[in-house]
Amino acid sequence: xxxxxxxxxxxxxxxxxxxxxxxxxxxxxxxxxxxxxxxxxxxxxxxxxxxxxxxxxxxxxxxxxxxxxxxxxxxxxxxxxxxxxxxxxxxxxxxxxxxxxxxxxxxxxxxxxxxxxxxxxxxxxxxxxxxxxxxxxxxxxxxxxxxxxxxxxxxxxxxxxxxxxxxxxxxxxxxxxxxxxxxxxxxxxxxxxxxxxxxxxxxxxxxxxxxxxxxxxxxxxxxxxxxxxxxxxxxxxxxxxxxxxxxxxxxxxxxxxxxxxxxxxxxxxxxxxxxxxxxxxxxxxxxxxxxxxxxxxxxxxxxxxxxxxxxxxxxxxxxxxxxxxxxxxxxxxxxxxxxxxxxxxxxxxxxxxxxxxxxxxxxxxxxxxxxxxxxxxxxxxxxxxxxxxxxxxxxxxxxxxxxxxxxxxxxxxxxxxxxxxxxxxxxxxxxxxxxxxxxxxxxxxxxxxxxxxxxxxxxxxxxxxxxxxxxxxxxxxxxxxxxxxxxxxxxxxxxxxxxxxxxxxxxxxxxx
Numbered sequence: 001x002x003x004x005x006x007x008x009x010x011x012x013x014x015x016x017x018x019x020x021x022x023x024x025x026x027x028x029x030x031x032x033x034x035x036x037x038x039x040x041x042x043x044x045x046x047x048x049x050x051x052x053x054x055x056x057x058x059x060x061x062x063x064x065x066x067x068x069x070x071x072x073x074x075x076x077x078x079x080x081x082x083x084x085x086x087x088x089x090x091x092x093x094x095x096x097x098x099x100x101x102x103x104x105x106x107x108x109x110x111x112x113x114x115x116x117x118x119x120x121x122x123x124x125x126x127x128x129x130x131x132x133x134x135x136x137x138x139x140x141x142x143x144x145x146x147x148x149x150x151x152x153x154x155x156x157x158x159x160x161x162x163x164x165x166x167x168x169x170x171x172x173x174x175x176x177x178x179x180x181x182x183x184x185x186x187x188x189x190x191x192x193x194x195x196x197x198x199x200x201x202x203x204x205x206x207x208x209x210x211x212x213x214x215x216x217x218x219x220x221x222x223x224x225x226x227x228x229x230x231x232x233x234x235x236x237x238x239x240x241x242x243x244x245x246x247x248x249x250x251x252x253x254x255x256x257x258x259x260x261x262x263x264x265x266x267x268x269x270x271x272x273x274x275x276x277x278x279x280x281x282x283x284x285x286x287x288x289x290x291x292x293x294x295x296x297x298x299x300x301x302x303x304x305x306x307x308x309x310x311x312x313x314x315x316x317x318x319x320x321x322x323x324x325x326x327x328x329x330x331x332x333x334x335x336x337x338x339x340x341x342x343x344x345x346x347x348x349x350x351x352x353x354x355x356x357x358x359x360x361x362x363x364x365x366x367x368x369x370x371x372x373x374x375x376x377x378x379x380x381x382x383x384x385x386x387x388x389x390x391x392x393x394x395x396x397x398x399x400x401x402x403x404x405x406x407x408x409x410x411x412x413x414x415x416x417x418x419x420x421x422x423x424x425x426x427x428x429x430x431x432x433x434x435x436x437x438x439x440x441x442x443x444x445x446x447x448x449x450x451x452x453x454x455x456x457x458x459x460x461x462x463x464x465x466x467x468x469x470x471x472x473x474x475x476x477x478x479x480x481x482x483x484x485x486x487x488x489x490x491x492x493x494x495x496x497x498x499x500x501x502x503x504x505x506x507x508x509x510x511x512x
Contacts, residue, residue, distance in 0.1 A: 054110050162203045281305070293458075311475055316475075322488070323489065
């Protein structure tokens with residue numbers, strides 16, 4: 001290998017034909033920090049076709065070159081650069097030079113369309129731009145409309161896509177030529193989710209709709225299916241006879257930073273629990289699909305979420321704790337009397353045979369001591385039956401799936417302590433993905449985009465999944481409307497209010 005060669009760890013391309021992707025909200029945080037870095041990384045690793053078009057749609061009155069410079073200045077290159085997979089013998093200067101060359105080629109495929117989401121002029125100009133792409137290729141090309149905007153803009157964009165006929169592609173049938181990708185949160189409650197879904201159904205068929213929860217693209221979440229169903233030693237134990245309880249932790253070290261306008265009034269329940277958390281739960285709780293096909297997997301996931309016992313608004317106090325970190329009220333764009341929650345802890349139960357009487361303890365919060373997203377399956381402690389006189393660890397076998405950071409799996413087992421006397425201790429057996437891959441791990445947003453391009457909906461939410469999850473969350477939100485339900489304030493860089501500890505400790509258990 002040449003000392004001057006930029007290493008590309010290429011994966012098989014899943015979409016060989018040209019496409020156009022229109023990103024609404026192209027100057028926002030999601031597009032800048034996730035979508036464009038993912039697209040550039042895909043380009044570097046030869047995961048995109050030779051000809052493609054990406055159109056940024058936003059309110060700033062720019063041209064193509066203005067937008068390209070904006071993206072360059074936002075350091076899209078460095079955000080997409082996975083240095084651990086680059087030849088260590090290359091100098092930093094050489095890496096930067098190669099990145100610049102690739103970037104110059106990449107941005108030739110980037111365009112810009114000035115427009116206001118609820119006004120027709122931008123859509124009319126967009127039609128001409130897309131027709132020009134079709135004429136350049138000499139055929140109808142796949143059109144993907146990606147809504148990377150705040151949810152308040154979804155209905156306006158969908159209405160204009162419909163009225164302008166952009167949703168119908170270039171006239172040869174919308175089912176074949178157009179797809180719509182929508183970011184979470186999908187609605188604010190059950191009613192708004194149903195209304196948005198109804199609007200989508202009037203314009204697009206279900207096979208065109210990609211409701212995005214990028215956590216389903218995480219390597220660990222995907223691997224849970226293989227781990228559970230391909231290893232015969234675990235599935236026989238995956239039930240209430242052997243599992244004591246399950247913990248899901250979604251801890252973010254940072255606060256809301258500059259997301260005050262979005263987060264205020266949304267809260268962590270809508271932002272994280274309704275989507276990421278419940279998808280993590282479904283990965284643990286779902287039954288084995290009859291086959292590894294799109295609809296069978298989505299059926300199993302939907303049934304798992306549907307089996308969660310709904311919490312009545314009057315019972316929210318007993319099963320749900322909400323909190324707010326102490327400095328939240330001083331954050332930018334936050335109301336001085338805000339009741340928006342930045343932390344939630346819940347005890348959920350499933351109404352199915354496999355997990356009867358197995359509690360799921362969930363906590364999600366901002367301004368936590370560390371960044372940690374993981375699922376822990378805590379098995380029943382039985383070693384005291386034989387080793388009672390020698391003392392057993394308080395918690396025995398725990399299987400932990402670490403989603404972020406350092407994706408991997410950890411198994412806690414009980415062993416004998418070294419020495420002359422018989423004594424027991426726990427040790428961890430760990431597996432980190434980064435240590436066992438020949439190629440780089442595809443970023444979650446790269447996986448999402450690749451699946452949209454190939455039309456694979458397995459890792460995307462279906463409407464019945466969303467309805468079940470919103471039924472649960474909406475009941476909790478209604479319960480919080482009762483002024484007697486407290487919002488607990490907790491210190492920054494702690495694990496939330498002490499009431500969250502009491503939620504699990506009253507059952508004789510502890511957070512790991």
